Amino acid sequence: MTGLKASVGSPYARILSVGSAVPSRVLDNEQMVQHIDSSDEWIRQRTGITERRWIAEDENLETLSLAAARQAIERAGLTASDIDAVLLSTVSHFRQTPALAPQLATSLGIVDAVAYDISAACAGFCYGLAQAEALVRAGQARHVLVIGAETLSRMTDVTDRATAFLFADGAGAVVVGPSETNGIGPVVWGSDGAQADAIWQTESWEGAVESGTWPALGMNGRAVFKWATGFIAGAASRCLEESGVSPDELDVFIPHQANNRITDTLLRYLKLPEKVVVARTITGYGNNSAASIPIAMESLLSSGEARSGQTALLIGFGAGLVYAGQVVTLP
Secondary structure (H helix, E strand, O other): OOOOOOOOOOOEEEEEEEEEEOOOEEEEHHHHOOOOOOOHHHHHHHHOOOEEEEOOOOOOHHHHHHHHHHHHHHHOOOOHHHOOEEEEEOOOOOOOOOOHHHHHHHHHOOOOOEEEEEOOHHHHHHHHHHHHHHHHHHOOOOOEEEEEEEEHHHHOOOOOOOOOOOEOEEEEEEEEEEEOOOOEOOOEEEEOHHHHHHEEEOOOHHHHHHHOOOOOEEEOHHHHHHHHHHHHHHHHHHHHHHHOOOHHHOOEEEEOOOOHHHHHHHHHHHOOOOOOEEOOOHHHHOEOHHHHHHHHHHHHHHHOOOOOOOEEEEEEEEOOOEEEEEEEEOO
């Protein structure tokens, strides 16, 4: 025996395209404060949110995911037969098994693909992007579809003053493929399970069956804000260092759309120049967790605020607590 063969992939990987889909139903702050002791002004000042998107009766996690995925595949100039792997990041698929990713692959016409779900909350898209880059470079797949999708309106307690106005729905997708030049920098990622009670599901599914109470999302806002503006700021800085990109060389900053005050604090910590374009899609879309970064990326490119080939810093963080980030070249 001469030894096992090893798979050989591309020297580098890059994002080839991005697509997004948001629900048709728009809820402004005045509609949300009907259920909580708050105001439009307070919500704007504390988060930056003016309105958010929630699914209508004819929309769900699958329809949003498929719409974003089809757009990304088409924009990459590919067909379903070119996709080897489908990674879906979501915390709002309410079946333990089977995973939704294989079903999405079949609905898209993708045959016999690697397909699995990722549960990493608001860091999930960056988790998936890191895995896609590794698959392509290792020769385990050639074109990987990465989807971040959520329907958090189904897990929102509209009477909870701390969270009712935050969470939203949507989907974003990218196709990652081979490249002769590097388009995805080293991932900086990790977790802190000791802070699992900072963002949580209010009821386990077992407990929900026993109590008849549908689970919602709970959050300790102060703990999350402290972690995001302290530890995550450092992680974002490490992303730049690991990629060999200085703040002056960065073109675009796309943080998870959790809170505009968190974004402002990250900007000050990183000392990014004013020329850097900053994603602020939370204003009109709310916090759509794993979908927020690809939705923001697509929005900036579609509006012309960002351009193909520019360098962007991505950083996601959320329940777990988990985080992940990398510097990428925009598709």
